[in-house]
Amino acid sequence: MEMSENIYTNIDSIFEGDPCGRRAANRDEDINEDSIIFQDSRDAAEDDDTCMGRPAANPSGSKSLGRRPSRAGDVCWGLLCVLLLAGIISLGFYRNTVMNSYKDNLTKEKNQLETSNNNLTTERDQLQTSYKNMTKKRNQLQVSYNKLRAKSSQLQTSYNIMTKERDQLQTSYNTVNKERDQLQTSYNTMNKERDQLQTSYNNLAEEIDQLKTERDLLQKRFSGLKRAGPKGWTLFQSTWYYISSEVKSWDESRQDCNERGADLVIINSKEEQTFLTNLNKRIWIGLTDKDKEGTWKWVDGTPLTTSYWMGKNPDNKMEEDCAEISIGPVEGNWDDFSCATHLNRICEQKH
Incomplete structure (x- = not known):
């Protein structure tokens, strides 16, 4: 559409900017209305010659020589009008083609939007169904939870009873342990006395060994002192x-x-x-x-x-x-x- 408007604008600028073109257009209108006299035709022919770059006809020449250039210019402008008309018709066909393509694209987009809308509606329905199913499952889980809470209370009661029995057994165990500890203390006391006796014996043995070692060292040092110095x-x-x-x-x-x-x-x-x-x-x-x-x-x-x-x-x-x-x-x-x-x-x- 923009191309056709530009062409029309260029055609108008040709007629507005070219005085030769304006006169040719005016002359065509005068010929179509049969209101031009012979003298005006000669003047128009002279103007055409000037616009075509040819020298103006001799005003003293024959009438046939003055009329021939005017008819040649008419033929040229006629052909130009035919070409412009053909261009306008082509632009019309092009405009219709573009409009039809635009309508087809709009139709395709509308169909796509309708399809997307239908898909979204389907998904919404599916989500609604899923929501209902999840609500149903939640209710079932709530019932199961309540049952488990009841069982938990029963188990807590049983646990408390078992704890009380365990405490009683722990008391009995502590009593037995206390008696055992008393016996262990007596045993440890006897072991301690035995260890003290053993330690005394070992200390005496070590002192004897140390004295022997020191004696040997002193003997070696004494021998070394004799050699060194x-x-x-x-x-x-x-x-x-x-x-x-x-x-x-x-x-x-x-x-x-x-x-x-x-x-x-x-x-x-x-x-x-x-x-x-x-x-x-x-x-x-x-x-x-x-x-x-x-x-x-x-x-x-x-x-x-x-x-x-x-x-x-x-x-x-x-x-x-x-x-x-x-x-x-x-x-x-x-x-x-x-x-x-x-x-x-x-x-x-x-x-």
Whole structure:
């Protein structure tokens, strides 16, 4: 529809904007009404020639030459009118086709809406039926619930009776238990006296064993004291320690200790840690993680259990795989250090 209206608008603009077109249309009306005189026809022919781009006819020429261009223009405008009429008829047919298609679409949509309405009505009826069925089931469940409540009350009564009987039995059981506990107390008292006698016997046996052990240790220490005690060695708690005056690497220090029949010190107690700290020297001890990074072991292969590391050590900043006692508090003066560093050493000789 919009296309046909645009065409009509373009046709009107042609007649409004083109003076030649207006004159041609006016001339056609004059010819159809037979009210034009010969002179007007000549003027119209001259105007047509001007609009067609041809030179105007000589006014002094023959009458036949003046009439021929006017008829040719009439034929052209007639053909143009026929073409416009054919276009208008085509647009009319196109409009009818579009209108019929639009009506068909409206009909289809109406039918679809009616179908949807029928489906919704059916679903509504089905939901209504389901609602009624659910209401019926709810009522049946309510009846069942009431029956269960009645049974629950009966069971509660039976439970109360059973509870009373249980309490009576519990009282009888407590009486029997009380008598049993009295007998158990007497039995435990006798066992306790027997255990005390056994403990006294065991204590005497342990004291005898300890005395024998101490005697053997004293004999060994006495023998060790006879063998040890060269220059530079110090005795602490029955163990001899050699404190070097010169500095060496960790490996050289251990080799020196081995040559002296000893090894780098292994710290087994806080008293020993305090003794070594009081020397106020940086000294190598027999602790390393050379075999596996982070797993510290003493030189005799035993793992480290009690440590006295300083701060966040060991930190292994520069391949620090050997341990030293630095100058500091007893509770934290161990430091991991490069094994190639030269420090004092302390050798330990056990008997």
